[in-house]
Amino acid sequence: MGRIAIIIAVSYGILGVVAVLVIATLVWSSTRGRNRQTNLHKLAEREKTWFGIVVVMLVALLFTTIWFTPYSRSQDNGQAFPVKAEQFAFIVPGRVLHAGVPVKFSLTSADVNHGFAVFNSKNVLLFQVQVIPDHTQNYVYTFKQPGIYHIVCFEYCGVGHDQMKGEFTVR
Amino acid sequence: MSADAPTTHVEPIDEPLTDPAELRLAKRLTLQYVITAQVILAVAGVLGVLMRDSQANLGRLDPNWFYALMTAHGLGAFVGWAGFSVMGLAYWVFAQVGFPVRKFGRVMAEATYWLMVAGVGGIVVSTLALHFAGSWVFLYPLPFHSAGEWGKWATAIFLTSVLLVGLSIVTWCFSILHTAISPALHAVSEKWHNRFGVALGFGYLWPKRFATNPKSVPYPVIPLTVISVDMIIATLPLAVLLVEMIVQTFVPSAHVDSLLAKNVLWWFGHPVVYLLLFPAVAVYYVLVPRFAGRKLVSGNVITVGWTIAIIANVVVWAHHVYLDYPVDSPQAAINTAMQPLTFSLTIVSALSLYSLFFTIYKSDYQWNAAGTALFLGLVSWLSAGLSGVVNATIAFDQIVHNSLWIVGHFHQMALLNIGFVAFAAVYAWLPDWTGHRLYSESMAKWQVWLTFLFGTAQSAVWLIEGLDGAPRRFAVLPGRFLTMSQIGAGIAIVLGATQILFFWNILQTIRGKVAKPASERGGLGVLVAKGVMVVLLGLLAFAAGAAIWIVVDNVSKSPATTTAAKPTTPTPTTTTPSTTTTPTNLGGGDPVAGKTVFESAGCSGCHTLSAAGATGTVGPNLDDAKPPLALVVARVTNGKGAMPSFKSQLTPKQIKDVAAFVVQSTSGG
Numbered sequence: 132m133g134r135i136a137i138i139i140a141v142s143y144g145i146l147g148v149v150a151v152l153v154i155a156t157l158v159w160s161s162t163r164g165r166n167r168q169t170n171l172h173k174l175a176e177r178e179k180t181w182f183g184i185v186v187v188m189l190v191a192l193l194f195t196t197i198w199f200t201p202y203s204r205s206q207d208n209g210q211a212f213p214v215k216a217e218q219f220a221f222i223v224p225g226r227v228l229h230a231g232v233p234v235k236f237s238l239t240s241a242d243v244n245h246g247f248a249v250f251n252s253k254n255v256l257l258f259q260v261q262v263i264p265d266h267t268q269n270y271v272y273t274f275k276q277p278g279i280y281h282i283v284c285f286e287y288c289g290v291g292h293d294q295m296k297g298e299f300t301v302r
Numbered sequence: 303m304s305a306d307a308p309t310t311h312v313e314p315i316d317e318p319l320t321d322p323a324e325l326r327l328a329k330r331l332t333l334q335y336v337i338t339a340q341v342i343l344a345v346a347g348v349l350g351v352l353m354r355d356s357q358a359n360l361g362r363l364d365p366n367w368f369y370a371l372m373t374a375h376g377l378g379a380f381v382g383w384a385g386f387s388v389m390g391l392a393y394w395v396f397a398q399v400g401f402p403v404r405k406f407g408r409v410m411a412e413a414t415y416w417l418m419v420a421g422v423g424g425i426v427v428s429t430l431a432l433h434f435a436g437s438w439v440f441l442y443p444l445p446f447h448s449a450g451e452w453g454k455w456a457t458a459i460f461l462t463s464v465l466l467v468g469l470s471i472v473t474w475c476f477s478i479l480h481t482a483i484s485p486a487l488h489a490v491s492e493k494w495h496n497r498f499g500v501a502l503g504f505g506y507l508w509p510k511r512f513a514t515n516p517k518s519v520p521y522p523v524i525p526l527t528v529i530s531v532d533m534i535i536a537t538l539p540l541a542v543l544l545v546e547m548i549v550q551t552f553v554p555s556a557h558v559d560s561l562l563a564k565n566v567l568w569w570f571g572h573p574v575v576y577l578l579l580f581p582a583v584a585v586y587y588v589l590v591p592r593f594a595g596r597k598l599v600s601g602n603v604i605t606v607g608w609t610i611a612i613i614a615n616v617v618v619w620a621h622h623v624y625l626d627y628p629v630d631s632p633q634a635a636i637n638t639a640m641q642p643l644t645f646s647l648t649i650v651s652a653l654s655l656y657s658l659f660f661t662i663y664k665s666d667y668q669w670n671a672a673g674t675a676l677f678l679g680l681v682s683w684l685s686a687g688l689s690g691v692v693n694a695t696i697a698f699d700q701i702v703h704n705s706l707w708i709v710g711h712f713h714q715m716a717l718l719n720i721g722f723v724a725f726a727a728v729y730a731w732l733p734d735w736t737g738h739r740l741y742s743e744s745m746a747k748w749q750v751w752l753t754f755l756f757g758t759a760q761s762a763v764w765l766i767e768g769l770d771g772a773p774r775r776f777a778v779l780p781g782r783f784l785t786m787s788q789i790g791a792g793i794a795i796v797l798g799a800t801q802i803l804f805f806w807n808i809l810q811t812i813r814g815k816v817a818k819p820a821s822e823r824g825g826l827g828v829l830v831a832k833g834v835m836v837v838l839l840g841l842l843a844f845a846a847g848a849a850i851w852i853v854v855d856n857v858s859k860s861p862a863t864t865t866a867a868k869p870t871t872p873t874p875t876t877t878t879p880s881t882t883t884t885p886t887n888l889g890g891g892d893p894v895a896g897k898t899v900f901e902s903a904g905c906s907g908c909h910t911l912s913a914a915g916a917t918g919t920v921g922p923n924l925d926d927a928k929p930p931l932a933l934v935v936a937r938v939t940n941g942k943g944a945m946p947s948f949k950s951q952l953t954p955k956q957i958k959d960v961a962a963f964v965v966q967s968t969s970g971g
Contacts, residue, residue: 132771135698136771138698140769143692160663162669169664169665171597171599174663175599178603178656178657179603182606185653189648197638197696205627205634217942218933241942242443242447243441246625250771254771254780259625260626261625267630283773283780284773285773286704287437287774289435289451289932290449293365
């Protein structure tokens with residue numbers, strides 16, 4: 132699992148545990164605490180507080196994650212590496228890339244939408260972008276480790292989709 | 303919010319229809335939609351289990367079958383079951399809050415039903431009989447690039463069927479709007495636009511401008527009105543694209559920019575999720591207060607949420623194309639703006655969940671089958687909402703996009719939230735619709751709990767596989783996911799079998815049967831029945847475990863399905879389609895006959911293939927390229943670049959044979 136996947140798993144797990152605790156309290160309150168006096172108007176009023184909490188949490192999530200949006204990667208420069216995707220193969224230049232130097236993938240499709248997902252030799256997903264017909268999608272990435280990297284198509288592209296793979300070497 | 307908004311919540315009117323004719327119509331419409339939807343569930347559910355089993359190597363489907371089933375399952379379960387169920391329930395929700403369906407609304411409701419039935423029927427025919435496998439999002443221009451697997455007519459029938467489903471959604475919206483904007487609103491003003499504002503809940507925010515007398519609009523009417531406005535806006539551009547695609551099927555020179563088409567698809571594809579959610583919320587708004595024995599705990603802020611929803615719902619589509627940002631388009635800027643807009647939509651869910659959970663809090667909540675289903679539906683809504691926030695965050699989406707995480711997320715949403723609303727509504731209201739008591743309350747409870755447990759486990763498997771890099775829409779997943787897929791398949795089988803309890807309960811209720819309550823069956827009888835049930839469940843669990851163990855054991859011994867360990871070649875090849883993971887899958891072609899075809903059709907003139915003694919150098923070296931079966935079939939059939947099409951020279955059988963020969967002689971090592 133990659134770093135971002137671990138962040139997702141941990142935060143989803145923590146929120147899940149909190150949610151389960153809250154829900155358990157609710158169930159307990161509505162099975163054991165029957166006919167207890169509750170101020171429904173007060174609860175309805177607290178909806179505003181909850182609204183505020185939700186807005187604050189979402190704004191916080193927005194401001195902590197927006198910096199990791201990958202869009203500037205399509206603008207950067209690096210070793211040119213054009214890849215053509217077509218049903219059901221990736222056509223990659225027959226040359227070796229260098230570790231530590233940015234690689235500029237220029238991705239085009241000969242037919243339908245494809246996905247360009249790159250995995251390292253330990254099967255960790257490093258990044259992915261879509262390859263769309265009629266357009267060129269760029270993505271700049273710097274490989275730190277030499278090795279063989281695998282490309283997997285991540286957009287359904289027809290009956291040979293699950294066999295659409297490729298690889299390239301970084302030295 | 304305006305300054306003069308009341309500080310305490312307004313008690314909405316919640317008086318059901320009393321006129322027998324109006325009630326009869328609402329019953330008939332609801333029952334018609336809901337029962338048909340459950341039939342679609344039965345079919346779509348079986349397809350889902352077959353797909354899961356195939357991925358787990360328990361009955362491997364041919365790739366075309368897998369993807370055709372995937373196309374039918376997606377549309378069938380999502381629109382034909384979950385969507386159609388809640389669309390029907392909307393009419394009963396209206397009846398519960400005193401809104402009759404009037405003439406125009408009825409005509410539109412009938413049209414909706416038949417358009418939907420025709421559309422779903424056409425989808426079944428084009429996929430299961432004619433092999434259309436363009437997936438249920440039919441991403442332009444995939445339907446026209448079938449790699450020889452389906453024909454023009456399959457494409458045309460499929461696209462026309464989806465268009466019918468789209469039209470069905472539009473007629474439903476008209477029917478709902480006509481029913482909502484009615485005298486039953488008790489709006490002070492007669493003007494339609496003022497009533498429209500009242501139906502959208504504006505009266506809670508601006509009580510003078512959108513005045514009602516004697517009381518405010520019932521909460522359930524608000525989400526129904528909001529979604530009807532949004533789905534008209536969302537569906538019309540897709541209808542135009544579908545018409546273009548139908549034309550393009552027969553006139554290949556027609557063309558649309560692929561990125562534009564993708565945006566149009568998701569312009570519809572996102573709001574359609576809320577075509578399921580918002581009417582489901584309306585059902586929650588009616589039933590949860592009833593089971594809690596009190597009014598919905600809600601202030602005015604919830605209507606702020608719904609007001610946000612009207613706009614936000616139709617301007618968040620691009621979160622489905624977060625990973626498309628070609629340099630020659632403004633897509634990156636659009637996508638960036640969509641993250642906060644998508645976040646704002648979660649406020650509606652957060653506020654609704656608050657209201658519904660606190661309506662239950664410290665109440666005398668009835669934990670019957672329907673009440674339990676609603677509560678568990680809310681729990682699933684919460685967990686699906688949280689996984690949805692992950693998808694909505696661009697930095698996270700670049701990891702989970704198109705992975706099985708997404709499949710886990712939307713099954714939580716569609717099956718465990720919307721589906722549970724459908725289950726709850728059937729258990730709560732089938733007696734009202736049929737005039738018969740529910741056949742068995744305890745059977746219903748078993749179905750609800752087992753579906754929740756196994757459905758949640760099923761989603762958990764997908765979420766974990768997704769975070770581990772498993773792609774969605776793979777007939778055959780990479781070998782390292784096999785064990786997880788087998789666990790998932792076991793869960794899916796039990797989940798599917800559990801639904802027999804649901805269908806049997808409906809059937810028996812309609813037939814007017816009543817299972818004897820436990821108290822009448824006597825102490826010993828109950829004990830025996832419970833004992834048998836426990837034994838049966840134990841056996842089921844044992845059988846599932848044993849089946850998984852046997853399969854895992856067999857598979858781990860078979861070299862064919864282990865992770866394809868690639869030889870590290872010193873010189874990278876130009877084309878690198880990988881070694882196939884299933885060398886035994888030759889698509890029904892005969893490799894021996896294929897060798898003859900290879901030699902006689904002139905393949906050797908251009909290609910190198912040692913098994914045929916061919917040494918041509920014009921085209922790719924097949925020994926190196928190791929092309930997958932579907933690629934060979936596609937290239938031989940249609941040609942590409944310098945490669946001519948052999949469609950007129952070779953029969954489909956010969957093409958399959960030659961493909962089988964090439965695959966067998968290159969992939970086996």
